[in-house]
Amino acid sequence: MSNTTSPKARELTVSRMASKLIGSEIIKLAAEINEKIKNGETVFNLTIGDFNPKIFPIPDGLKKEIIEAYNNNETNYPAADGVLELRKAVSNLIEKRQGLKYEPNEILIAGGARPIIYAIYRTLIDPGDKILFPVPSWNNNHYTHLSTGDYAQEVLVETSPENNFMPTAKELAPHLSKVAMVAVCSPLNPTGTTFTKKDLEEICDLILAENERRGPNEKPLYLLYDQIYWALTYGEVKHYDPVSLRPEMRNYTIFVDGISKSLASTGVRVGWAMGPKTIIDNMKSILSHVGAWAPKAEQVATAKFLSNLDQYDAFITDIRKKINERLVGFHNGFQSLKKKGYHVNSIAPQAAIYLTVQFSLHGQKTADGKILETTKDVTKYILDEAKIAVVPFYAFGSSTDSNWYRLSVGTCKLEDVNAIIESLDKALAKLS
Numbered sequence: 001m002s003n004t005t006s007p008k009a010r011e012l013t014v015s016r017m018a019s020k021l022i023g024s025e026i027i028k029l030a031a032e033i034n035e036k037i038k039n040g041e042t043v044f045n046l047t048i049g050d051f052n053p054k055i056f057p058i059p060d061g062l063k064k065e066i067i068e069a070y071n072n073n074e075t076n077y078p079a080a081d082g083v084l085e086l087r088k089a090v091s092n093l094i095e096k097r098q099g100l101k102y103e104p105n106e107i108l109i110a111g112g113a114r115p116i117i118y119a120i121y122r123t124l125i126d127p128g129d130k131i132l133f134p135v136p137s138w139n140n141n142h143y144t145h146l147s148t149g150d151y152a153q154e155v156l157v158e159t160s161p162e163n164n165f166m167p168t169a170k171e172l173a174p175h176l177s178k179v180a181m182v183a184v185c186s187p188l189n190p191t192g193t194t195f196t197k198k199d200l201e202e203i204c205d206l207i208l209a210e211n212e213r214r215g216p217n218e219k220p221l222y223l224l225y226d227q228i229y230w231a232l233t234y235g236e237v238k239h240y241d242p243v244s245l246r247p248e249m250r251n252y253t254i255f256v257d258g259i260s261k262s263l264a265s266t267g268v269r270v271g272w273a274m275g276p277k278t279i280i281d282n283m284k285s286i287l288s289h290v291g292a293w294a295p296k297a298e299q300v301a302t303a304k305f306l307s308n309l310d311q312y313d314a315f316i317t318d319i320r321k322k323i324n325e326r327l328v329g330f331h332n333g334f335q336s337l338k339k340k341g342y343h344v345n346s347i348a349p350q351a352a353i354y355l356t357v358q359f360s361l362h363g364q365k366t367a368d369g370k371i372l373e374t375t376k377d378v379t380k381y382i383l384d385e386a387k388i389a390v391v392p393f394y395a396f397g398s399s400t401d402s403n404w405y406r407l408s409v410g411t412c413k414l415e416d417v418n419a420i421i422e423s424l425d426k427a428l429a430k431l432s
Contacts, residue, residue: 021145025395029379033389044388044420045411049138049189049353052411056264056322059315061308065301066268078296080288081280082109082272086303090272093306094257098230099244102274108283109299113228113258113271115292119283120224120254120273121147121181129180134159134167135397136404138189155179156397161404164193164347165356169202176210180219185226186240187233187351190396190406192327194233194351197240204246211252223253228271229352231262231316234324237350254279259302261353264319264410270294270302323353326409326417330355333421342428355407357390362403364431372431375400386427388420 013019029047036043057063081087087104094100110116121143125131130153133140144154155175159165166188176182184203186195195203210221223242230239242249258271271294273283287293294302306312327349334346334357343360361378365371366385372378375392382388390405398404412420 017145022142026391029389029391029395032383036383042387043383044386044416044423046407046409046420047389047391048411049406049408050266050410051264051353053264053267055413056319056410058265058268059263059305059311061311061315062263062265062268062301062305065304066298069297069300072300074297074300076296078109078293078299080293081105081284082107082294083296083299083303086270086299086306087272089303089306090257090274093309093312094274096309098239098241100241100255100274106274106277106280108273108280108287109294110271110273110287111269111292111294112260112266113226113256115287115290116256116258116271116273116283117143117224117226118146118290119286119292120256120279122286123279123282124181124222124254126180129153130155130175130178131181131183132157132172132175132179133183134165134171136165136188136190136393136402136406137183137185137396140183141397143183158398161347161356161358163199164350165191165404166193166195166199167203168199169206172203173206176206176221177213179221181222181224182207183224183226185228187227187229189229189352190354190391190393191347191356192349192352192354193347193356194237195240197238197245200240200242201245204242204249207252208246208248220252223249224256225253226256228256228258229261230257232320232323232353233351234320234327234349239351251276262316262319268298268302270298322414323409324349325414326412327353327355329414329417330357330407330409330421333417333424337421337425337428340425342425344424344428353408353410355409357405357407358403359405360403361431367430375403378403379405382424382427385430386420386424388424388427 033043033045086109087107090107091104125147127148131144132155134157157167157171159167207221233239242253254275260266331346331349334344337344345358347356349355359378361372379392390407393402393404394400
């Protein structure tokens with residue numbers, strides 16, 4: 001028998017970028033929710049920024065066109081920048097409904113908004129560059145890390161409820177001379193709030209002034225403008241964009257857009273970017289190597305659906321009504337609980353599929369004598385006692401002390417709104 005010992009097993013390692021990538025707080029919360037559901041508990045899951053297709057199906061016309069495209073064997077590779085007919089349809093849509101003029105060669109199609117955002121970061125950001133973005137906001141911290149790894153330099157601006165959690169020029173101004181890109185979103189995920197015309201104009205003016213200061217020999221300051229929810233605004237709320245307000249911003253703005261939210265088509269995976277042709281061309285090169293195309297059949301189908309704007313408008317009108325009914329119902333419910341003396345609040349709905357709600361329950365005592373000391377304690381109490389799952393703003397980069405939350409209505413039946421408010425009422429009544 002040999003006296004030699006087995007060599008030590010090689011330790012498996014991954015890249016520094018991968019090893020330091022932070023997991024999603026929303027996924028962690030979802031795991032706890034799924035465990036409760038698995039154990040037979042009823043949970044009102046208002047966490048996911050998605051639609052239940054049984055409640056919010058995609059447009060019938062789009063579904064028929066997708067099926068027809070597959071029947072016609074539209075299953076080979078699409079063009080790297082997207083099917084030309086779709087780029088033309090997008091160009092027409094944004095011109096007729098937003099007043100934005102972008103030619104098809106200034107538009108890039110991809111498999112939803114996520115690859116578009118990734119490509120913008122990879123195209124514009126070098127190691128050592130800094131990216132400025134407000135919090136709460138969706139996933140900018142992760143895209144910064146994915147783009148630059150250990151060199152990630154994010155500059156965070158914590159926004160306030162007094163301005164509906166939208167960033168102001170005053171908050172961004174001290175940082176603009178140090179950053180390569182500003183990343184904003186309106187309507188905003190997670191808040192469902194929007195830029196006012198004045199606030200966005202002031203931000204655009206600062207970016208233009210900073211680019212004037214930098215001159216032609218210094219890297220420009222760019223703006224990533226995510227408007228994926230722009231069609232979903234309610235009441236008198238209007239969507240504003242930087243290029244319409246300040247045409248000079250065209251040289252520095254890259255839009256993120258698509259059908260995922262407006263057409264309840266998150267799983268169809270058709271998104272697009274609009275911007276300066278040089279930037280769009282470089283994004284195309286990156287995504288062609290990644291293979292992040294939207295499926296060709298879905299592209300062909302979306303092009304045909306968007307070519308009929310009356311059909312598009314009818315669907316948008318219907319889905320806006322249904323989403324707004326739920327948002328208003330929850331807002332009214334929270335305001336009624338507030339009037340009862342409970343330490344809760346909400347911001348009136350403006351856009352998207354989200355309501356911003358507040359649980360100021362830190363320091364309160366449960367029926368069994370436990371003190372709710374942290375936001376995690378509060379979140380768990382609402383889940384355990386009220387059977388309601390919502391996402392705390394710290395999952396979107398805000399302070400862990402924040403007592404504000406995202407409530408999403410895309411999977412909620414209208415008849416469940418009152419039941420959810422009643423369940424919350426009973427849970428709050430147990431606190432002292």
